[in-house]
Amino acid sequence: MMKSTHSGERAFWPWLLQRVSAVFLLVLVVAHLWIEHFMHLGQPITYQSVVRRLMRGLFDAVDYGLLIVVVYHALNGVRNIWLDRGWSRQRLWVASTMLWVIGLATVVVGADILSAFLNTRPWFYL
Amino acid sequence: MAQRSYRVSTLYRTGVLAWWLHRLTGLLIVAYLYFHLIVLSSVVWPGGPRAFNRMVHDLTTPPFILADLALFAVILYHALNGIRIILMDLGWFIGAQRRLFWTVLAVGGAALLGSMVALLPYASL
């Protein structure tokens, strides 16, 4: 009996995590739309009004969580399209590394923007 | 000496259509995600909240509200077809995949119409 090379593990986790993140997104996107758009339908939207109504309980957890999960799901989805295009392993590795950099940058900037709403001031200005 | 120009399978049946639409809507949502972040990033520009207020004002004009509806349709498809994919990964409805796809479209269409009716009273915005 030959030893398994376990080359499958790398292909398995992105596949599974895409589905797990999808399930989280189903909940988080609905919560996000409800909190941000439907709870105060018809009221004028200004920075001040948004800050006032987001300063509550678990709302920040929903948005920070959504940010991380949505960026993973989105960029892993882009990688899936490249997989389907039949990109070589080397090319895919370079592209994946690039996506990780873009993803981390997006999460940092996104969290900064969220802090402007949820903590009344951002970590840094662009 | 095999011929170079073999034909790649592009046979569009229900399952291929679902897969292809899932890719397309996925890309549209990624594009929107970054558009969304750029709009919101106005609060961390030097102009700060004032730039945000101006932008929100521009984005609540009729053309953008219509674009919001289109975006909602795109997200609905991606979400419902995503549920279809996960159901089939769990081993359910594999024998009924076509009916499942049309169910996705029907439920999505109904949800879109329903939300349009629900939002109609606020259409003056």
Added chain:
Amino acid sequence: MERVTLRIRRYNPDDDNGAYWQEYSVDIEPGDVVLQALMRVREDLDGTLAFRASCRSGICGSDGMVINGWPRLACKTQVSDVASKSGMIQLEPLYNLACLKDLVVDQEPFWTQFSRITPWLMPDPAVPEPEKERLMVLEPDAFDLLSKASDCIFCQICFAACPIVGLDRDFLGPQALVKAYRFEADPRDQGHQTREAVLGAPEGVWRCRTTFNCTEACPKGIPITRTIQLLKRALVREAIFS
């Protein structure tokens, strides 16, 4: 007696014409299959037309071709089912495989993928070689699916129908995955460790996007997508619980 027109995509590597369409009118009897019409063309009209066929009864899997834009076995396709109102039938070589001549394709990529999943029974070396035969004990339900997976006649129609195979030349493809299941599900087989490395790789089972083209095209009615989904779930269970 009726007349139909076969519109065939011709290609001959020895002349410089490239691929072109040629039409042949032939008489058919009620109940004739497309292969019958093709053989009449070769016998009566044009001896240079190349296509593969052997058993004429859907067992050898030689005469897979694209009939009216969908891959089918010519010997299992009734002329009356596919002919247009004007009696036209369009024939092309299988997609996703390079054309060698007329309706004959280069099968190499298909067999390469098939051989990657070690498509034979690997018995447990600890169990002594039996005197007569190695018995398989399986519940009837489990046996049903394994038996369906063994119905494959290697006609390459699923390979030609799969859009992922067309995009990614490294993808194992539906047939290799179904055959892998046939051995994975066999209680006498101990080859899982070897096969798992191929099935779980980026070119393996995860590349299937459940488009169902393979299942809809399979002339033997093998539930290919369902079988691939079973392989995926077995690998998920293994990765998480062991």
